[in-house]
Structure formats: structure tokens, C-alpha cells
Amino acid sequence: MWSAKNEVRNGKGRLIETNGDVYEGDIVNGKPHVIGKMNVYTGGSYDVGFINGTFHGKGRLVTDMGNVYVGDFVKGKMHGKGRITWTNGEFYEGDFLDNNLTGKGRFSYDNGSVYEGDFLDGKHCGKGRLVTAKGDSYVGDFKDGNMHGHGLMTWVDGGSYEGEFVDNERTGRGRMVLKDGTVQEGNFINGRFIGEEVPDSDTFTGHGKRSFDNGSVYVGDFVKGRMHGEGRLTAPNGNIYEGDFVNGKRTGMDKLIWPDGDVYEGEFLDGKRTGKGRMAWTNGDVYIGDFVDGDRTGNGMYVWSDRTTYEG
Structure with missing residues (x-):
């Protein structure tokens, strides 16, 4: 709450805040207005514009610690372009x-x-x-x-x-x-x-290689230490999985290659062939259809090497 010295409410004058702040300059309706200087009771000072009692526009602020701000103010706050200098030189x-x-x-x-x-x-x-x-x-x-x-x-x-x-x-x-x-x-x-070798930790994120105790080797993307993203996993039995990993598990549209040359291309869920896929054997047989937990289950078409076909 501003208190006008000598009851000045409009024109040049001096205002005193209840907390001890003192303003000297133009007054409109008992409040600081346009350009003036305010000495703060804690020792700092403002040299800045005022609108309806709040400093606004371009100005200069000196804190009680001696830090200096020169720049824009909006509704009493440093806002816009400015420069602040601390007493330590920063x-x-x-x-x-x-x-x-x-x-x-x-x-x-x-x-x-x-x-x-x-x-x-x-x-x-x-x-x-x-x-x-x-x-x-x-x-x-x-x-x-x-x-x-x-x-x-x-x-x-x-x-x-x-x-x-x-x-x-x-x-x-x-x-x-x-x-x-x-x-x-x-x-x-x-x-x-x-x-290239990635340690067994929960912090690594990036691309690399990890060799597991069971003999498996993974080369691909990691997120927080887990296989996550594009990668290639080679199992101890020689099976090769290429495709997407989510939280360490094979998930998405990918490829599984057996050592003897058999190939599955299709969907995986939690590491198992589940969803739509295509299985091709080295003897020439081909199955296209549904899989659940690695088994052919549901609708599909089986084509033997002699071109005999079953669909159902």
C-alpha cells in the first residue's frame, strides 16, 4: 500500500510503501507512473518506468546485494531482453x-x-x-x-x-x-x-554387442541396458533372429533363421512366433498363415514342394 507524502496524489511527489520502499517521481492517482526512482528499504534501487504502480518498460534495477539488471520489465518482473551483472563479475x-x-x-x-x-x-x-x-x-x-x-x-x-x-x-x-x-x-x-562389447548394466543406451553366459550373442540397439530396437541375436544352437526387440524380447515383424536354412518371416510376441507369418523349409515346403506360441494354429495355406496345396 502506497502512502503519499504531503498528500500528493497527482504530479511530482514522494511515496512510501508500508514495507519501507520509497518512490520519488510522477504520481497518478496515488501510484507511481511513468519514470521515477524507487529506493528499496533493504538498500537496493529501481530506475525504471511505472504503470499503475508497477514498474514496466525499460529500466535499471540494483539489488541490496549490489547485483545490477538493465533491461525490460513487464508487470514488475524482468521480462524480455536484458543484462544482469553479479558482484562476483559474472x-x-x-x-x-x-x-x-x-x-x-x-x-x-x-x-x-x-x-x-x-x-x-x-x-x-x-x-x-x-x-x-x-x-x-x-x-x-x-x-x-x-x-x-x-x-x-x-x-x-x-x-x-x-x-x-x-x-x-x-x-x-x-x-x-x-x-x-x-x-x-x-x-x-x-x-x-x-x-563394441556392452557390459551387463542397466545404464547403457546405444548400439553395441553383448555376449551372454549361455553363449548367445546380440548385436544391435540397447536402451538402459536392455535389447531394445533393431538387432540380431545368435543363439547357442545357431538360430539367428533379426528384427525388433522390445524390453529384451523379440516383438514385431521379423525374421528367424535356423542353421539348416529354414526361415520364418512374420510377427513375434514376447519372443515367440505369434500372429501372421511365412515359414519356408529347405525341402521346398512353405506355410503362410497364423501362428500362436510358435505353432501353426488358425487359418493358413500349406504348399508342399511338389506344389500340392492345402488351405484352411
Whole structure:
């Protein structure tokens, strides 16, 4: 609640807020209006436009801690284009949304690092470029302030890494060139190169190879340590499955090849032939139709090698 000094309600005057804030400038209907200066009881100050008692437009804000904001205000909040400088020397210049660093901007840190790119609620989030004081740089995806997604890291010693990152760590598929020219291409976990072989863990996401204790070998996509996506699984008995995996199981329209050359192409559910499919034997017989749990069940057509046909 504003209180007018000397009962001034319109014109030039001085207003005092109940919390101790003091405004000096133009007054309309007992409220700050247009351009004025407000000294905040905690020690800061505003030099900004006012509309109906709320600072609005382009202006300057100095907090009680000495931090300075120069830029746009909307309904009393930093909103639009602006620059904020902290007492430790750090500064941000770019977009603001409801007092938050949100949008495109550039942040210069007291340790010499500079980030330029997307911000969300004060954190690096989206596409951006980070350069450290010694000259190392990262260009790529950010999430919650961390390097997260796909990006390119370049070191001043000549080394580089391009690939996937998770929470600032090289994790996933990538290609690393060491300063001596050595190339490591394959999978990384927490910054460590592991090649094509994927460890038995619930964290790896990417493309790789895993050998199981039972003798099976899988080459393909992983999500959180499980076979998920396109892949090829070779069983100990020589059977080969090529196609889609969902949460570690064969699911979708895919192919199963036996060591003797028999081939099934069709639908799978939870690792079993279930749905529509085509089975071809090396002796020339062919079945096209329904399968349930790996068995021919339902409607279908069986064609023998001599072209005799049964349908039903």
C-alpha cells in the first residue's frame, strides 16, 4: 500500500510503501507512473518506468546485494531482453521470462567459462556452446545445465570426442580422437571406452554387442541396458533372429533363421512366433498363415514342394 507524502496524489511527489520502499517521481492517482526512482528499504534501487504502480518498460534495477539488471520489465518482473551483472563479475545477457533466464542468452562465469545458447529456468537446456577458460569447448545438446545428448567436445591439446553424453559424461555411441591421433570408435560408459562389447548394466543406451553366459550373442540397439530396437541375436544352437526387440524380447515383424536354412518371416510376441507369418523349409515346403506360441494354429495355406496345396 502506497502512502503519499504531503498528500500528493497527482504530479511530482514522494511515496512510501508500508514495507519501507520509497518512490520519488510522477504520481497518478496515488501510484507511481511513468519514470521515477524507487529506493528499496533493504538498500537496493529501481530506475525504471511505472504503470499503475508497477514498474514496466525499460529500466535499471540494483539489488541490496549490489547485483545490477538493465533491461525490460513487464508487470514488475524482468521480462524480455536484458543484462544482469553479479558482484562476483559474472554476467548474463539475453532473454528473461518472469524473472528467469529463459530463451537465448550468453553467460560469462567467474571461472572464465562462457556459455552461449538456450536457457530454461536459469539452466543450460537445449542447443548451446560452452568454452572453458583454457579453451576446451563443447557444442551440442544440454539438459538441466549438463552436457546431455549429442555433442562435439574439442580439447586444446588436439583431442576430440563426438557422440553421446549423459549428465556431462561420455556415455553411448561415440568417436574419440586422442592427442596422439589414436581413434576410439564404439561405445563409452562414464567417459571410459568399452568398444563394441556392452557390459551387463542397466545404464547403457546405444548400439553395441553383448555376449551372454549361455553363449548367445546380440548385436544391435540397447536402451538402459536392455535389447531394445533393431538387432540380431545368435543363439547357442545357431538360430539367428533379426528384427525388433522390445524390453529384451523379440516383438514385431521379423525374421528367424535356423542353421539348416529354414526361415520364418512374420510377427513375434514376447519372443515367440505369434500372429501372421511365412515359414519356408529347405525341402521346398512353405506355410503362410497364423501362428500362436510358435505353432501353426488358425487359418493358413500349406504348399508342399511338389506344389500340392492345402488351405484352411
